[in-house]
Amino acid sequence: MSVEISFHGQLNSLLPVKKRNRLLTVEWKGKRSVKDLVESLCVPHTEVGEILVNDQCVAITYILCDNDRVTVFPVSLPGPLGMGDPKFICDVHLWKLARRLRLLGFDTLHDPQWDDAQLADISQKQGLILLTRDRGLLIRRKVERGIYIYSTDPEKQVKELLQRLGVRGLTAPFTRCLRCNGFLESMDMADQEMARKVKSLVPGEILKWANEFHYCPSCRKMFWKGSHYLKLLQKLEDYLLL
Numbered sequence: 001m002s003v004e005i006s007f008h009g010q011l012n013s014l015l016p017v018k019k020r021n022r023l024l025t026v027e028w029k030g031k032r033s034v035k036d037l038v039e040s041l042c043v044p045h046t047e048v049g050e051i052l053v054n055d056q057c058v059a060i061t062y063i064l065c066d067n068d069r070v071t072v073f074p075v076s077l078p079g080p081l082g083m084g085d086p087k088f089i090c091d092v093h094l095w096k097l098a099r100r101l102r103l104l105g106f107d108t109l110h111d112p113q114w115d116d117a118q119l120a121d122i123s124q125k126q127g128l129i130l131l132t133r134d135r136g137l138l139i140r141r142k143v144e145r146g147i148y149i150y151s152t153d154p155e156k157q158v159k160e161l162l163q164r165l166g167v168r169g170l171t172a173p174f175t176r177c178l179r180c181n182g183f184l185e186s187m188d189m190a191d192q193e194m195a196r197k198v199k200s201l202v203p204g205e206i207l208k209w210a211n212e213f214h215y216c217p218s219c220r221k222m223f224w225k226g227s228h229y230l231k232l233l234q235k236l237e238d239y240l241l242l
C-alpha cells in the first residue's frame, strides 16, 4: 500500500522536522485507518480536524486504499469539544499553566503523582480536556478530549488556550485556590465567626493593613491582597486584553 499525505497549518510543527510542509509518501503492508497513519507521524487525533481523501471528506476511522491522496487540516476549536464550561486536567509538566487557569477561575486538575495512564483515565471518566505537550499521551486510545499546547512559555500557553477555545468571556478571576483548585470563600469581617477564623489564620502584622480575605475550605488556607495580588492582577490584564 502506498498513499500520499500532506498536513496543513500548525499541524506541520508536530511532524518530525524533515517531514514538515511537504507531500509525504508512506508505504506499508495490510489494513490501516487514517487515524493510525496520522498518529504514526506524531500527530495526535485530538489535533486533527477535517480530512480529505481524494478530495472527499472522510471520518478519521476511514480505511485507506492504495494510491489514496490524503489531506489533513488542523482542528478548529471550539468545535467537537463543545466548550460550554471547559474543565481541564494538566499533565505533570504543565503545573504553571494549571495555576494560571485556576487564577482565571477554570476548574483545573493537576497532580504531579499522576502518570500518563491515570491522566488519560481521569480525563475520560470526568470529561476533562487533557492539556499536554506530550503527543504520545494524546495518542492514547482513552483520550477523547485533549489539546496539544504548542507554546513552551506558561504565559503564552494561557493566551494560546484562551484564543483557541474562545473562552475569554467565561473567566471568573480570583474564585479558585491556585494551590488546590478549591472554590474560595470571601470572608465578611462583620461576621463574628468569619472574623475569628481570619484572625486565627493570619499573622498579626498582616491584620494591621489587610482588609480583604479569602478562605479555601479544601486546603484550609487564608489568602489576602498583598503585593503578590498586584502581580496577579497584571497577569490577568495581560491574558484578558491580549
Ligand SMILES: [Zn+2]
Binding pocket: 177, 178, 179, 180, 181, 182, 216, 217, 218, 219, 220, 221
Ligand atoms: Zn486550596
